Amino acid sequence: MSMISKENFSETLKFWPRHNEALYRRLESKNSWLEERRGPREKGDPDPLENEMVLNIGPQHPATHGVLRCAVRLDGETIERCAVDIGFLHRGIEKMAENKTYQEYMPYTDRMDYLAPYANNVGWCLAVEKAAGIEVPERAQWIRMLMSELSRITSHLIWMGVGLMDAGAVSVFLWTFRYREDLYTIFDHVCGARLTVSHSRIGGIASDIPDDAIDLIEAFVADFPDAIRGWEKLLNRNRIWIDRNVGVGVLSREEVIALGMTGPNLRGSGIPHDIRVFEPYLKYDEVDFTVPVREDGDCFSRYHVRMEEMKESLKIVRQCLEKLKTVRGPIRVDDAKRSYPSKDEVYYSMEGLIHDFMYTDTGVCPPRGIWSYHAVEAPKGELGFYIQSDGTGRPFRARINAPSFSNIQGLEALMEGALIGDMVMLIGTIDPVLGEADK
């Protein structure tokens, strides 16, 4: 191919032309690539800049929280039509799951919602445990629950810091990152990794929670309520924050159900749907917490829902800490066909070593020809795994019901009719993570 010059520039770099054509056709725009291809503009044609404008925001725009591309058709400052293009982070993790054993696949779930990886690990392990009928020891369940709630707080902290930075307040970003750093230190002590934790195992967890981590969690639980109170003092009656949030991005009860949105977006519109209450998993039926719900359905009510969720998570964390003092015992199933043996067994007994090899090579085999679905309440909403088994150690089909995917679908409807200046607030308020939505 010849060198790129001014003449052949667009032809050389125009890869995926049909994709962009389809996207612009969806926008129903009169002046975009389609028309450009038809030939030069005729004399009597209207000037496109006078009436409408097509703007591509992302995939590299910092306010899109990842690699989200929004092609919008504008009338003045109003978004008339929005076409969201996702898939820039598509790695085919459902395809990968079919080529990995159940346990091998677990670290991949860290990379889905990378703001709350522990919740994804737990979701996957619970789904496999349901398909194979494995019961998890009680202590492991409490630790899983404790860490899932901490990961909910980390996720909401990112949402808050980044959301406020979108609105122009950079300092809150630094404040939330301080507490997020505390939490990541806790994850480091418990799991040995800060971000990609991979701590949950099928049939239990990898290691028991160390005492110094308990101290850190207790210190965090004592410290954090003051921080939330301070942020609420700053934001709840803040003129700028209210102006940018109240009445922006309103979704009614009927709309959120029709659009299939999940998590805080659903609860912000007055629907008290939470998987932790709807179908309690782990020990959520034994702890005391409430599901915060707001009726207004705008950005401000979603903000309140998430702030209150952090407080509720702290409440659950406190109860888990209390329980962990009394609930002792194993942290993994003592069954070599269902879970990894402990390292003591592996290093000091031949049987243990064989079991370790066998579990890595084959692993847990759910019955042939069955399927099951298990959902958890991840910070973003309902995270479900559908597993279909053919009796081998690898899933025949693993389907991931990602909450961000459902939420971004609602973003198109949220944007149409909004102002272009509110776009960053709208993306921030539904809190998408593209690693999860793009699979």
Place this chain on the structure above:
Amino acid sequence: MATGRSLPFHFTPVDGPRQTEAGTNPHAKDTTFVPDTVEALQGRFGGAVLEVFLYAGEHTVYVDRSSVVDVCRFLKEELSYEYLADLGGIDLFTDEDRFEVFYNLVSFSAKKRIRLKIRVPEAEPVAPSITPVFAAANWNERECWDMFGIRFDGHPDLRRMYMPEDFEYHPLRKEFPLLGVPGSLPLPPQAPEAGLTLDPFAAAHGSKPVKSFQEARSDLADQ
């Protein structure tokens, strides 16, 4: 470390009977056990309800492909299953009825969840779109079309979800190779004079990259 300590010794356990009944699975939930809804469906649609499966306390109802929209409308309007939680495809890789599409519906008021499944043959991979009943199915059906090549009749905007429109394959089909098809997904040029990158995973497909010192000197280097 543990010289004098006796180590726990475990025999390899024998597989016990598998738990298939409702209620015996430790993770079974009340929400997914819906005999009433299944009965109502059988009473209303009769022959269109093909089979009913139960595993881990989860009911799955196979319905006829052509009547899935009516079944969904009935569930939504009369049994208050108003929320579509999930929709996806499955490639069974069998000679007949190769594909399946499943629908996961939720009723907030009744606190219930039901899974519907339809069978889709390979020769005619078309399913009716349920977007008139559940608007949330829009993106899930697009994803299903993208990944399995199942077309949805009556879908308002059946574009691909993740892959670009220029891509010709359906990656989650069983015959699609894990490493992809070389040349199927061109990426932008990696050097000023190069063409499109036709194979992003060239090394995995066996081709060795040209070392930089072996390349011809670029004309742009002088400018």
